[in-house]
Structure formats: C-alpha cells, structure tokens
Amino acid sequence: MLRVLVAEDLYLLREGLVHLLQAHGCMVVGAVETGPELLKGLLELRPDVSIVDVRLPPTFTDEGLQAALEARRQVPGLPVLVLSQHVEQLYARELLADGSGAIGYLLKDRVFNAAQFIDAVRRVAAGGTVMDPEVIAKLLASNARHEPLAGLTPREREVLEAMAEGRSNAAISQRLYLSESAVAKHTASIFTKLGLAPSEDDNRRVLAVLAYLNSR
C-alpha cells in the first residue's frame, strides 16, 4: 500500500485529497498544513510519495515548493508531486534541476479527474516524471521559433508533448489513437531530429526531452 503525505492549507481541499487517496487504496500517513511541518514530515516519515501545495503558511509564498526542494536535497529522489493553482516554467525547471526523477508538477484542477490523478501519483511514487500539459504547452510555445523544434511534423509535436508530460509509449498510443509501433517510430524520429541519444527507459527519456526543452 502506498504511503502518502499530504500538505495543503485549505481544510476542504486537504480532506478531499485524503478521501480521494484513501478511496483509491493509498494510506495517508500525514496531512500537514504549513511549510515547516511539511519539511519535518518529509524527512521523518519518508513517504512513498507526498502531495504538496506550492503556497503554504506561514508566509503564503512558495513555502511548499521550497520545503520539497530542501527535502530532495537531503534525500535525493524523494518522490514529490507538487500541486498549484498556477504553473510556471520557472518552478518546473527548479523541480527538474536535480535530474533524479520521481517528481510531478500539476495544476490543482487535475484532481477533478480522479483516475488520471491517482495514476500520476503512482507514476511519481514509482520514480517517474509527471508534468502538467500546461507546463509543456508553455515550454513548447516559448521554444516555437527555434530550430529544430520548428522542423517537427504536427504529429511529432503531439507525441513530443505527451512524452514531455511523462507518458509511456503505451499511454501515448492510447491517447493519440496510434499503434505502439507507430509511436515508437515517431519518438525515434523526434530523437534524431533533436540530436538526442535514444533511450528505451521511459523515465530517462522524459528527463532528456525536458532537459532539452529547458536548455533553450
């Protein structure tokens, strides 16, 4: 059973998350509401995955994000899924900077679709990377004018987007109604066009793509 720590200052949302997680067979080992509590919980409880709101008391700035980053500095690869009312490339970059995976960054609205949300939680717990589609859209938009990204076909762009969000070939083929072998062909072509070393490992592949997009 997945051991989860929840950090969220709004009571309704916190209880909602706890119920949702419990309903999907997770064990909530802690539900905290401030930054210092979160850091303590992360380091002492070592949850399989924690769900963290960016903005937390006492300062109501990016307390949650800072606690998550600090915990991951002390315990590299500690799985954290960050939730926020808004997504920023800046924060995504900071979360991805250590390159160790087991990280997620989603808009809070993604909780509405419980199945997808729980799937994201499990992927992060398993060491995967989950990025909000909006982060990826922003990332691609700000790179839109740069070669060789501009040279991708529309289909390849869709595959790249899904890949950057952290999806496996199987998930991509389901979403885009393609066969898995077609997806594999597209990813290979994308990697050649971007000049990246091809990788079979889903997680390393995401990180490579994100690092590529972020380096621009």
Next chain:
Amino acid sequence: MLRRYGQLAVLLALVGVQAPMMVGTAITLLLTFTLGMVFLFSPQVMAVRRLAQRHRRLVGDWTGTPIEPPYRPAPPPPVRQADGMYRSDRTLYTTPRVPAWNNRWRWLISDPATWRDTLWLLLDPAVKVALVPLFVLLPGRGLRVYAHWVDLVLGATAASRLAGQVSHLQRTRDLAADSQAAEMRRIERDLHDGTQARLVAIGMTLGAVEQLVDTDPNAAKALLARARDASSETLVELRRVIRGIHPPVLAERGLADAVRALAMDSPLHVTVDVDLPHRPEAPVEAAVYFAVSELLSNAARHGDARTATVDISANGAVLRVTVTDDGLGGADPAAGSGLAGIERRLAAFDGVLAVHSPPGGPTTATMELPHALPGAAVEASRMPRRKVALVVLLWGTAWCPTFPQGIVAGIFKIFDLEKPGWFLGLHLPEPYQWPVILGMITLGVTMHVAAMRIVAAYNREHWAPGAVPWARGC
C-alpha cells in the same frame, strides 16, 4: 571681456522695450481695475512674462546658473460634463470659452509671480541704470550682481516650487486613480461575464443532475461530467483574471524571479539581470512587472525581435529597468497605447519611461522610478555632522550677545538703571558703551541669521531638485 560688454549692452538696450511696456502696464492696470476692461489684462501679463522670461534666459545663459520661472502651471482645459455643458463655479455654459477664460483670469491674477513681474518691470530700469558704473568698471562682477537681482525678483520661490509639485502630484494622482478605476472595471467585467456566468451554468447543471439521478442515472452521469468540465474551464478563466490583477509568481517570489518567469514564457531568447539590494514595495514591483511584460510582448509581436535583455538595477533609491531588444525598432510612445499605459502606471510612482527606438532597431526602453527603493533616501537627506554641530553652537550661543549683552543692556542704558551687573557694555568707559552694545546686537543677529542660512542653503540643495517637476521633463 568684450563679450561681457556686449551682453551688458544688450541688457541696457532692453530698457528700450521695458519703458513702453511699463507705460502699457500702467494703462492696462488702470483700465482693467477702474473701467473693468478685463480683456486687456491677460495679453499684457503674458507680454510682461515673455520679457521677464527673456531676461531670465539671457542672464541664466551668461552666468551659467539657470533661473527657474516661478509661474504656476496653467489651468487644464475645462472638462465637458455628462450633460454636454461646461461648468464654471455655479454657472453652466454651452461652450468651453467662458469657463476657460475664467480659469485663465483666476490663474493670472492669483499668481504672486504676476505681481512680482510687475514690480520687476517697475524697478528694473532703475536698477540697470544704477549699476552702469559697476558695469563699466567690472563687467563680470556687474553681471553677477544683476543676476542676483533677477533671481531675487524673477526666480522661483519655495512656494512656487511647491505649487508646481502639488499640481504635478495632483495630475499623477488623477492618472493613477483613473487607471485603477479602469482596471477595476475590467476585472469586474471579466468576473461578471466569465466566472460568474460559468458558475451559474454549473449550478444549473447540478440542479438537473439532482432531478435525473433516480430516473435516468446515465444522463445524470453525463451531466456531471459536463459540470466538471465547466468548473475546469472556470478555473482556467479565473487564473487568467488573477494573473491580470497580481501575478501569483510575483506574490510568491518577488520581482526578480517573476521577471525570470516572464522571460521563460517569452518566445524570445531573453537574458535577465537583476541586481537589487532590497525588494521594492509591492505596488512598484507590480508596475515594473507589467511594464516589462508589455515591453517583451511588444518586442515579440511588432518588433520581430529574436533576443532581448532585461536589466534591473538600483542606484541609491532609484530603481532603473532597461529592456533592450534586437527588433525592427520604430516604437513610438505617442502612437502605441501600450507604451502610454506603461507611462501612466509608472507616473503613479513619479517614474518615467524613455524609449529609444530608431527605425531598424535596436529598441531600448529605460524606466526610472526615483523613490522606489527604501533606505538610501533617508541617508542622503541627513546633514553632515560638522554642519549640525555649527548650527547647534550658533543657536546655543547667539542669545547671549543678542539679549543680555545687547538689547537688555541697551534698555538698562536708556533708562539709566543703577546696576551694571554682568553687562559687559556698562562696565566700560562712557564713550565705548553704545558701540559695544550695538556691536553685541549685530553679532547676535548675525549668528542667528548664519544659523538659519546654513539650514536654508542645505534644504535648497537637497530638497529643491525634487520639488521642480518640470526639471524632469514631465
């Protein structure tokens, strides 16, 4: 030397203009205030102002110390009311002519500078003539003495500077209030048309679900999915509105990181360099953030730029922001409403925007906010310790020669009271008593005046530049 003589000759020649104008002024004032021919007043005053301004400029140029005009800013044109009329006090007019004339009349007649000008016109020829011997013997010194006279009568006073500053503040406050009201209306519209309408729709859908849930669970499920999607869209909408009010990243991280986040979202390759010792106040941060955002999106949209640089630095209390891009250039603050919007936003903080954008680029926009950063301003306005000590010493001791040794001793002397006491003057032989008493009074008054002058001179140096809005060109 020869040039000085030429300059002084010009000044003396101007008496030829001053003399008829003096007569004209006398006649106009007479006609205005006895026969009520008020229409003569304004052209006459403006003519005197032009002549006075010419003297200010000539003398300022020749001595190298400019003399500021003391005039109050002209009244703004009358504003059309909602009913299409123009108001002047309690009367309504259909055309703006009469209210404008009334405002102008009030402006000219209530400005002390008008009467100082008249006084100057009356006395100046006599002063010039009286100075002729000095002009001939020491032309340089003569010009400086004349410049003092012009500065005394025609120069800006503390009151005129304050009046200028007040009107500047009033203008920027009105602008700030206007743009704030416009913002509020925009936010209200966004919330009313977007968020509120969507929430109503969600509520209605949920009501329908309640009805259907027993009879047609499948339809109810479909409706629920729709309500969920609608709430998702509402959130997207709301996020956009919030970003327009105060970007969350600005609240969470401050200006430096918020500008970095902007740079990342921009399609341009943007280099950001921030060097600030303190965080500015939140409203200043927001103004700078929106200005940089506007400039970057302008560069991407119109300027066809590929790279841009944002540089934010502090110089004392001044916050300076420079945005440079390699686009096509040709940006004009007068034409683009975006740039005008930035100017309005900055004006609330006394900030200015300068855009240098030659055709073909590159475009450089520089923003300066003079009192945006804390700390430095307080330090600069403190008097040096040496001067403070001198002023304290003067104030602390000046009473002694002025009152006991001067005035009081004089009173004792006049009424011939018996005891000389500790009055130094009264202990001396008779012929020296009055000179010593008067000398004491002079010494004491000089000390008082010196103390006052040190403080006044210091205040003029350190506060006056800030009190002259037109010196900054806005």
